[in-house]
Amino acid sequence: MAAVEKSQVPRLEMRGICKSFGATVALDEVSFSVLPGEVHALVGENGAGKSTLMKILSGAYTADSGEMLLDGEAYRPKNPLNGRKQGVAMIYQELSLAPHLSVEENIMLGVEPVNNGFIRWKDVRQTALKAIERFDHPEMQPEVLVRDLTVGAQQVVEIGRSLAIGCRVLVFDEPTSSLSQKDIDKLFEIIHSLKDQGISIIYISHFLEEVQEIADRLTVLRDGTVAGSGDTVSFSTNDIVRMMVGREVKDLYPRSNRTPGEIVLHVKDLAGMKKPQKANLELHRGEVLGICGLVGAGRTELMRTVFGLDAIKSGEVKIGVYAGQGSPMQRWRDGTGMLSENRKEEGLALNMSLADNVTLSRLQNFGPLNLVIPQKQEAATDKWIDRLDIRCRDAAQEVGALSGGNQQKVAFARLLQHNVDIFLLDEPTRGIDVAAKAKLYAVIDEIASGIGHYSGSPRAVLIISSYLPELLGICDRIAVMARGVLGEALPVDQVDEHQLMLAATGQGELGL
Numbered sequence: 001m002a003a004v005e006k007s008q009v010p011r012l013e014m015r016g017i018c019k020s021f022g023a024t025v026a027l028d029e030v031s032f033s034v035l036p037g038e039v040h041a042l043v044g045e046n047g048a049g050k051s052t053l054m055k056i057l058s059g060a061y062t063a064d065s066g067e068m069l070l071d072g073e074a075y076r077p078k079n080p081l082n083g084r085k086q087g088v089a090m091i092y093q094e095l096s097l098a099p100h101l102s103v104e105e106n107i108m109l110g111v112e113p114v115n116n117g118f119i120r121w122k123d124v125r126q127t128a129l130k131a132i133e134r135f136d137h138p139e140m141q142p143e144v145l146v147r148d149l150t151v152g153a154q155q156v157v158e159i160g161r162s163l164a165i166g167c168r169v170l171v172f173d174e175p176t177s178s179l180s181q182k183d184i185d186k187l188f189e190i191i192h193s194l195k196d197q198g199i200s201i202i203y204i205s206h207f208l209e210e211v212q213e214i215a216d217r218l219t220v221l222r223d224g225t226v227a228g229s230g231d232t233v234s235f236s237t238n239d240i241v242r243m244m245v246g247r248e249v250k251d252l253y254p255r256s257n258r259t260p261g262e263i264v265l266h267v268k269d270l271a272g273m274k275k276p277q278k279a280n281l282e283l284h285r286g287e288v289l290g291i292c293g294l295v296g297a298g299r300t301e302l303m304r305t306v307f308g309l310d311a312i313k314s315g316e317v318k319i320g321v322y323a324g325q326g327s328p329m330q331r332w333r334d335g336t337g338m339l340s341e342n343r344k345e346e347g348l349a350l351n352m353s354l355a356d357n358v359t360l361s362r363l364q365n366f367g368p369l370n371l372v373i374p375q376k377q378e379a380a381t382d383k384w385i386d387r388l389d390i391r392c393r394d395a396a397q398e399v400g401a402l403s404g405g406n407q408q409k410v411a412f413a414r415l416l417q418h419n420v421d422i423f424l425l426d427e428p429t430r431g432i433d434v435a436a437k438a439k440l441y442a443v444i445d446e447i448a449s450g451i452g453h454y455s456g457s458p459r460a461v462l463i464i465s466s467y468l469p470e471l472l473g474i475c476d477r478i479a480v481m482a483r484g485v486l487g488e489a490l491p492v493d494q495v496d497e498h499q500l501m502l503a504a505t506g507q508g509e510l511g512l
Contacts, residue, residue: 009072011036011200012057012088012169017066019052026052027063028224034169039191039201041215041232043208045244045433046403047391048221050204054171057202058090059083070168081110088169089162095154099147104128106146107161131160135190151295152183159190163199170194171202176210177431180295181501188214206433207467208237220244245435252434253473254442256449260476261285264422264460265336267306270315275301277484279315283422286458288448289489290471293481293504299464300341302486303424306462307331307338319422332361335421339411339428341464343404347411350400354392355381357399357410362418384413387453389439405436412440416447416454423447425463429470441474448476468497480504 010033019027027049034040044050055061057068059077068075070086077083080090097106104124113123128142135156146154155175162170172191176184191201191214205211211218212232219229220243228235228243235243265283270276275298283289293299304310306317308326316323319334326334340346348357355377359366366380367373378395385395388409392402399410408428415423423444429437443454450458465471471478472492479489480503487503 008035010034010069011038011071012075013069014053014057015067015069017053017056017068018064019056019061020064026224027056030066030221030224030226032219032226032229034200034202035216036200037195037198038217039195039203039215041203041205041211041218042221043205043211043218043240043244044221044227045435046405048244048433049224050221051173052224053221054090054173054202054204057083057088057169057171059088084162084167085111085165087166088171089167090171090173091155091158091162091175092173095151095158097146097154097157100145102143102145103132103140103149103157103160104142106157107131107164109161111165127164128160131164132156134163134193135160150183152179152186155179155183155187156190159194163194167199169200169202171204173204174206174431175203176205176207184210206431206437208240208434209469211240212237222246241434244433252438252441253470254445255474256445256451258286258288258449258458258476260287261458264320265306265462266316266318268316268318270302270305270317271313272298272301272305272310273313275484276305276481276486279481279486281462281479281486281489283460283462285421285460286448286450287476288444288461288463288474290475290478290492291462291464291481291486292466292468292471292478292500295466297481297504298484298486299481300426301484302481303338303426303462303464307336307424309338332418332420335419336424337361337415337418337420337422338424339415339426341427341430343407343411348399348407350407351398353378353396354385354390354399354402354410355395358384358395358413358417361414380417381413384409384416387416388413388443405432408432409436409439412443416443421457421459423459423461423463425461427464427466429465429467437470441470444474468500471500472497482506 012034014032017027017030030053042050056063058080059082060080107128108124113120125142132140140153146157203215215232218232220227262285263282264285267279267281270279279302291299305312308328308331312325319336322334358381359377363372366376381395390406390409399407429440444461446452447454447459448461450456475492477489477491478495480487480500482504
C-alpha cells in the first residue's frame with residue numbers, strides 16, 4: 001500500500017481527546033487524523049479505547065476534553081444521526097439494519113424526504129438507486145427486503161445508507177468477521193472505489209494482514225493512549241503487535257510435543273437434517289484437529305450435530321464407548337464441551353456474572369445439600385480469571401460489561417471449569433485481539449499436550465476456523481468441508497493455504 005501524501009489538509013482531526021468513566025480512564029490525550037481519500041487503520045487490543053474514540057466521533061459519547069475538526073471546521077455531533085448528517089457514518093460489525101424493511105427504506109431510514117408530512121417515495125427510490133448503483137450487487141434492488149440478502153449484500157446496504165446523504169468519513173468496525181472470502185474481496189473493491197472518490201475511511205480490524213493490505217496509514221491504541229502511528233508500509237506485523245501489547249508476543253502459535261492417543265470421538269457417515277451431508281472423522285486424545293471451509297459449507301452444523309444441538313438424520317457419533325444420538329446434557333456428561341461461534345446469543349448469559357457463567361454447567365460442590373454458595377463460585381472463577389488473564393473488576397461483574405475478547409475467555413473458562421475431555425471450538429478467536437488470541441492458543445496447546453496448568457492426561461480439540469493461518473499454526477491435522485461434505489484430515493505439514501482454499505471452493509481435492 002503506497003504511502004499517502006502528507007502535505008494534504010486532514011479531512012478529520014481529533015485533538016487531545018480525553019474520556020473517563022468514573023475512575024476508569026478510557027482515553028488520555030488521544031490525537032488522530034485522517035486525510036481525504038485515505039484508508040487509516042485503527043488497531044489495538046480489546047479495551048484499548050478504539051470503540052470509545054469512535055463513539056465520540058459518531059456522537060454517541062461526548063469527550064471530557066479535546067476537540068474535533070471536520071474539513072477544518074469545528075465538529076461537535078449531538079448524536080449519531082446528527083453526526084451522520086454532517087458526513088460521519090459508522091458501519092458496525094453487527095449491522096444496524098431493519099431486516100423487515102426494503103433496501104430503499106433502510107438506506108433512507110431517518111432521513112426520508114417529506115412533503116407536508118408525507119414521504120416522497122419517488123425521491124426515496126431515486127436516492128436509493130443512486131447509492132446502490134455504485135456497487136456490483138445486482139440482487140440488491142430497492143424493493144427487496146433486507147432479510148433476503150446475504151450478509152455481504154446487507155453490509156453494502158449499510159454502506160449505501162451512509163453515502164446517500166453525503167458521507168465524508170466512513171468508519172468500518174470489524175467489517176470482515178462474518179464475511180466469506182468472496183465478500184471480503186468485494187468489500188475491498190468498494191473501499192478502493194470510495195477512496196478514489198475522496199471519501200476518508202477509518203478501518204478497525206483485528207486481522208493485521210487485512211490492515212497491511214488495505215490501509216495507507218495506521219494508528220495503534222494501547223490502554224487509552226496512542227502507542228504509535230505512521231505509514232503502514234513502515235511497520236511489520238511484529239512491530240504492530242509490539243505496539244498493541246507493549247511487549248513481544250513470541251511464538252504466537254505454540255506447539256509442544258503432542259503424541260496422539262486413543263480415539264475419543266468417532267464420526268461415521270454422519271448426516272444432519274440439512275447439513276452435514278456426509279462426514280467422517282476420528283479425533284484422538286492429544287491432538288488438535290482443524291476444520292476449514294467457506295461460510296455455509298456445513299462446518300457449524302457438523303459441530304452442532306456432534307454436540308446434540310441438531311438432530312442426526314443418519315450415521316453415527318461415538319464418544320468414548322457411547323454411540324448414538326445424544327442431547328447437549330448427555331454430551332456434557334460424556335466429557336464434551338462446545339464453544340459456540342455466537343457467544344452473545346448462545347455462549348454466554350450476558351446479564352449474569354462471570355462466576356455464574358463459568359460454573360453454570362457444573363454446579364456441584366459449591367455448597368452442602370446441592371446448595372450453591374456464591375463465594376465458592378467466585379473463588380473457583382478467580383482461578384480462571386488469573387490463568388486466562390480475564391480483565392474484569394471481579395468474578396461478580398456482569399459478563400456483558402466485558403470486552404469481546406474477555407467475554408470469549410469466560411466462555412472458554414466454562415469448558416475448563418467443567419474439566420471436559422473433548423473441546424469443540426467453533427471460531428474461538430473471531431473478533432478478539434491478538435493478545436487474547438495468543439492466550440487462547442497457548443491454552444489450547446497446553447490442554448492438547450497435557451502440560452503446564454493442565455498437566456496429566458492430554459485432551460482432544462476439534463476446532464473450526466475461517467482463518468487459515470490459525471489452523472495451520474495450531475493444528476496437527478486439517479480437514480476441509482465443502483458443500484456439506486467433510487474431506488479426509490491430513491497432517492498440517494502436508495497442506496498449505498492455497499491447497500485448502502482450492503479444496504474449500506471445490507476447485508481442488510484434499511481428501512474430498
